[in-house]
Amino acid sequence: YLTILAAFSSIADFIADKILPKIARKKALTAEATRIPPIDDIPDSDVEQIKQEADKRFLERQKEQIELFRRYGHREVGPYITSDELVRLDRYIEYYACRNPARQNLLLFVRKS
Incomplete structure (x- = not known):
């Protein structure tokens, strides 16, 4: 039982240390890459x-x-x-x-x- 618990704990640590930061970086890069047009350029019909x-x-x-x-x-x-x-x-x-x-x-x- 303790062996299984230790294995799951190490898997969770690996995911938290390696995978989650990569996902966060990808989301940050996509957010920075999208250009939002100025509000003055958007027609009123599009805003509505x-x-x-x-x-x-x-x-x-x-x-x-x-x-x-x-x-x-x-x-x-x-x-x-x-x-x-x-x-x-x-x-x-x-x-x-x-x-x-x-x-x-x-x-x-x-x-x-």
Whole structure:
């Protein structure tokens, strides 16, 4: 067991010392090589298109993250709560991800009389 642990430790040290600095250097070189045109040279239509594409990518990523949290919630909490509570949890995840204040009718726990 200790031999295997020592082998993995030496492999991790090798990766950290040799491979990671090379990857960092490659990324730095590519970042330096790309020339960004001055903002004055870009037409307004291109700026608007870039903004729209960035917003679209942001919304797609946000949807992916919401779905990831929903699946996690269904897997971890789903067996312990009812389907109505699971739907309510999904709504809370979406409201929280979109930074909307939760409405008053979205109660996480229902008080049983």
